Amino acid sequence: MTTPLCRFAQPASLAVSLVLLAPVVSRAAEQTLPVLLSRAVSSARQGDLASSRKHLKTFLATKPGSAMNLRARLGWLAVALESAAPDLDEALKLCLSLGKRAELKDSFELLYCRGLVYQRLAARELAKHSCGEPELHPLVEPGADWRYFKGVAAPPSDWKTPEFDASGWLEGKAGFGYGDEDDATELADMQGKYPSVFLRRDFELPGAVAGKADALLLRVRFDDGFIACLNGSELARANVPGRRGEAVRHDVTANGQNEADKWEDYIVGSEGLRPGRNTLTIQAHNYTLPSSDFSIEASLAAAARSENPAAEASGLLAKATADLSAAGKAAGPGSLQLQTAVELAVIRLLAGELDDAERGLLEAERQLGQGLKARLVYLRAWIAFRRGRLLEAGRLLARLAPFSRARSGHGVLYLLGRVHHGLGELREAEAFYRLVLGGAGEQELEHVAAARLALGAVLIELGENAKAEKLLEEPRGESPPTTRQLFGRFLYGVSLVGGGKLATARNSFLVVARGALDKELRSRALFWAGRCSVLRWEKGGSWMRKNLSKAAVDYLDRGLFLKPGASLDGRIAVELGEALLRFDRPAEAEKVWRRLRASGGGAGMTAAYGLLVSLQGAGHHSQAIELARELLKLYPASSDHGALLQRLGDSLLLEGISAPASNVRRERFGSAAAVYARALASPGVDSRLTIRFRRGVALLLLGEFRAAREILSGVVKSAAQSSDAVVRSQTAFAAGILGRLYLVEGEQAAADAFSAAKAVENLEKAGRYLEEFRLNAEAPSELRTRAELAHGYSLRLRAGLLANPAEKKKLLAEASGLLSITARRLEHKPAAVRASLELARVLALSAGRAQGVSRLAVFTTRSPWKESTVAAEALLELARQQAGLGRFPQALAALDAAAARALPSLLALVKLERARLKARQGETGAARLFLAALYQGPYETRVRGLAALELLRLESSRKVGDRARKLLRETIILLAAEGEGLDAELRADLLLEIVRLEAAGVHFGKSASTQGSPLASLSPLRAMTARDDRRAVASLIYEAGALLESGNAERALALAEDAYSFSREPGLENDALLARGICLLVIGRTPQAVKTFEELAATVRDKRPASLCLAVAHTRLGDIVKSRQSFQAARAGGSGDPGFSGGLAPSSAAVFKDTLARLQVLSLKPDDNAVDAAIQLARLFFCRPLKPAERRISVPAAGRADALTAEFLAETRVLGLKPLPYVPLEGGGQRVSGGWMELAPQPMAPAPGGTPGNILVQVLREALTADPSSVEGERR
Secondary structure, three states, X not given: OOOOOOOOOOHHHHHHHHHHHOOOXXXXXXXXXXXXXXXXXXXXXXXXXXXXXXXXXXXXXXXXXHHHHHHHHHXXXXXXXXXXXXXXXXXXXXXXXXXXXXXXXXXXXHHHHHHHHHHXXXXXXXXXXXXXXXXXXXXXXXXXXXXXXXXXXXXXXOOOOOOOOOOOOEEEEOOEEOOOOOOOXXXXXXXXXXXXXXXXXXXXXXXXXXXXXXXXXXEEEXXXXXXXXXXXXXXXXXXXXXXXXXXXXXXXXXXXXXXXOOOEEEEEEOOOOOOOEEXXXXXXXXXXXXXXXXXXXXXXXXXXXXXXXXXXXXXXXXXXHHHHHXXXXXXXXXXXXXXXXXXXXXXXXXOOOHHXXXXXXXXXXXXXXXXXXXXXXXXXXXXXXXXXXXXXXXXXXXXXOOOOHHHHHHHHHHHHHHHHXXXXXXXXXXXXXXXXXXXXXXXXXXXXXXXXXXXXXXXHHOOOHHHHHHHHOOOOOOOOOOHHHHHHHHHHHHHHHHOOOHXXXXXXXXXXXXXXXXXXXXXXXXXXXXXXXXXXXXXXOHHHHHHHHHHHHHHHHHHHHOOOOHHHHHHHHHHHHXXXXXXXXXXXXXXXXXXXXXXXXXXXXXXXXXXXXXXXXXXXXXXXXXXXXXXXXHOOOOXXXXXXXXXXXXXHHHHHHHOOOHHHHHHHHHHHHHHHHXXXXXXXXXXXXXXXXXXXXXXXXXXXHHHHHHHHHHHHHHHHXXXXXXXXXXXXXXXXXXXXXXXXXXXXXXXXXXXXXXXXXXXXXXXXXXXXXXXXXXXXHHHHHHHHHHXXXXXXXXXXXXXXXXXXXXXXXXXXXXXXXXXXXXXHHHHHHHHHHHHHHHHHHHOOHHHHHHHHOHHXXXXXXXXXXXXXXXXXXXXXXXXXXXXXXXXXXXXXXXXXXXXXXXXXXXXXXXXXXXXXXXXXXXXXXXXXXXXXXXXXHHHHHHHHHHHHHHOOOOOOOHHHHHHHHHHHXXXXXXXXXXXXXXXXXXXXXXXXXXXXXXXXXXXXXXXXXXXXXXXXXXXXXXXOOHHHHHHHHHHHHHHHHHOOHHHHHHHHHHHHHHOOOHHHHHHHHHHHHHHHHHHOOHHHHHHHHHHHHHHOOOOHHHHHHHHHHHHHHOOHHHHHHHHHHHHHOOOOOOOOOOOEOOOOHHHHHHHHHHHHHHHHOOOXXXXXXHHHHHHHHXXXXXXXXXOOOOOOOOOHHHHHHHHHHHHHHHHOOOOOOOOOOOOOOOOOOOOHHHOOOOOOOOOOOOOOHHHXXXXXXXXXXXXXXXXXXXXX
């Protein structure tokens, strides 16, 4: 076997050194040589070693005499050793042959050449180990004796174990078969009778292998299938059905065919080996019973890497030392002796004795000529490089400048490349490696092959993967590849990964994993095969992800099982843990991270972080919280502090979402919000947008809606500008939440009726965000359905706030379309049922109450509507709609049904609606009983406030008893209290009723005397309402009535005119116009009053109020006829309570009739003691209660914020928030690329140097000349 060796100096450099450095020598001896030999010496002197070898070979072909033949052969050996790739084995044979001749055995030239051969053979052995080539130790030889059992029946179940006694089995030499030329043991009865044979071979594990084997090489020659086991554990199987480890019956045939014309290699793990006795078993199967051929033979060897390569080469180094030392003595003082001293220093270097080698080189350097000094500089640089002193090695090599391939040689250029490579100067390293590769036909030389791998590594590190791929690609040979070739293929795979060719790269790594005997290289190949599968999984579709994830875990698990060493173990474990997390297998990942963390080493933080993510993925958030807090204490200044805070926040938030107890939830959400704020303040945090989103969710679930809205608004804007699809998907729910929050604010504003413009603005924003979320295909369908429902609801609220009929109609149509779709989504029943209720309300507004009633009918008869949680609310709405149509019996029936299904929180509203219905039917007494029960019952403040409002509205301004006065005092106290659960809308309504009764002259006892004026409640009412609010308009009419009573008619007229100007409702406009006319009557501007009343009578349906006022006005003008006609019109105008639709409540029909009668009498018989007729009109019309505005029934809860929080919590649970995907820590992850030359096989010996030309000539002359005295002068 030839060893790949590089020369330090080329032949041309030998000639130069001869001319410049060698002393002028005598050619006397040369003149006595035959012409061919003389020419050989001359060619050597000129540096033309090829011609020198040619002349010597030609001379030997002439068959010279014995003595000259020996000398010529010795000369040829001296020159051959200077070639690029000498055949060292042949050279050693020649040396040993020449050493048997007495005249040569002690000669300098033979000792010198033989010493060089031994030295380079030792270097070759070291080179094998530098390439990671393990030594193979045969365990079962080919052709060994085996015990065998014919497959006519099943063997005993324990036949594979070492303890099984197979002494009763047949015995024969391998191979086994039908008796062909390749079979040593013939199975003559097998064909047509049994398809299988069972083989056993016991062997003892050598002590040199025990505990050191990296792998086993199983070689099998088979026809057609087999299963191989070691001590009962399966090693390999081929063409046999079943999975690994699965037993196969004796009568089963192979499921594939194979010819036994070559050995097939299987590299398997050595973990099955045990000290002492071991058993290799083979279960061989034929393809069919009548098959024409069958054959099986196997061998087994253990691959073990040497722990001390120098020790194994010590024998060769000792022989080299002995020969070169003897050669130095034989040479005597001079250049030849110094040359041997240099080669002896190289031997010490090969033996690892770097200090001794360096001392020898420094001592020799002071005596050597310039030619040998260059060699010594290179060797000293090599020693410095081996010791890791790269700068020193670089300084030494700089003395050999300028550098070129012809002048410097492979060794120097390769070493320069390694120095620059180690210093991170990749472009300089690339240049020197390319110089090494410049020659043709030298690719097998050790340093050239190493430079090729190094250049590939540099190109990969530079990111020039296409160039690396082209450089490293090589065809697969027939013979098993060497470790260096496998490493080249490994780097080739890495370059393919960098180029994105993941499938091809994985196949390359699998080739390495199957062919590498070195377990570290095999583990690395499996690691990268797994990594390729992970990367393909990340890019692949769902249909291929299952197989890719399975393959990735299998490769990484196998690589980890080999236990290649602590550093690589940690790296593979990290990759396996990360892969399992990516594949959403947190329970398995948790085991990997726990093992890695327990093993210690440099992966502590990485393992702990991986364990933290695994605990989160498995839902063990309590443990994750404890671990995160522990890590934050252990690593307070870590660059990953923000990432840990983010993980802690996630666990706090997710545990809070799943916690059943509300106090635990609040504590977790509060802590999560605080931790997220700290994470956002930490530098170097990724996923900031997601953290902001989750902080907003935490605040939302705490009930801090305003703070949540501000955060989520920013999240939605930032997400819209982000190009990261992952970030956008993680924050998509923000738009839905934001829409709901704006809907809540708009709903509150709409209900209060004080901020109509703000309500419209908020509802418009809500609709925009809800529509955005509804159309997000990545959002859960249930949440999209809820957003659809909320959007429809927001449209209905907006429509109710707009005055433009066309715009209102458009919004209601849009709401109807959305809610119609939602109502059909029965896969999400709660949302669909709620949509039916909202759709009924929309139809009642857009198409009439009858349509709403028709839609609500489903809640009385059909499933799932009648069993739903909103059935009672829907029936309550149905009662209101029926009452609006005047269908009081049906309304009462609906209320009865609602009461039977209502929860306690809704039952109070059912009772309240029943009281209102009784009042509308004229059953005032029954209404008061219902309302008093609500007011005095164990209900929340808001319900009691609503009952008090209805009771106050039932109170007449003419008769107020003690009960009413008590109610008013309690109401005033209730309004003065803070935080009593009364919203602004209800407060304004209550204040208005107090103002009405104050205006009517009602006195409230001591509590009222402190108010300071008869209308003391006007100030707080006007402070909380806009001037065009219907309550503010009504209060102006009430105040005008009070001023008329006090004699300030001019001021009363101004207020009535203001009320008319500010009113936006036709009903209130009519009431204000009536009040203006009465004020004009009081002032005495009767003609203007008449004109006002006539205008009013011409526009309203119920003309009785205007007719009565006209009668009084005509009486004052003395027009008896018109007065009588107006009284008659007022009396005959209708049977119900007189009033205007949509404004103040109608006056009582009885009171109206009584007042009409008195005024008619006064018109005929004036009475100076009677109250002025205009004042009586004011008392009749000015202090009527304001009709309640139409608004949605709001279901009371313990607190609206709590109810909303519960809704948001439910939606968040539907959303299924998960911990963020695993992202390796910035500084804690294992390196997965770069630094390839730390792994690459590298020469353990320096490149052998060419002998300087003058010295080579001397050696050649001594070899060719029998008389050493002829070169004595040259030696000196």
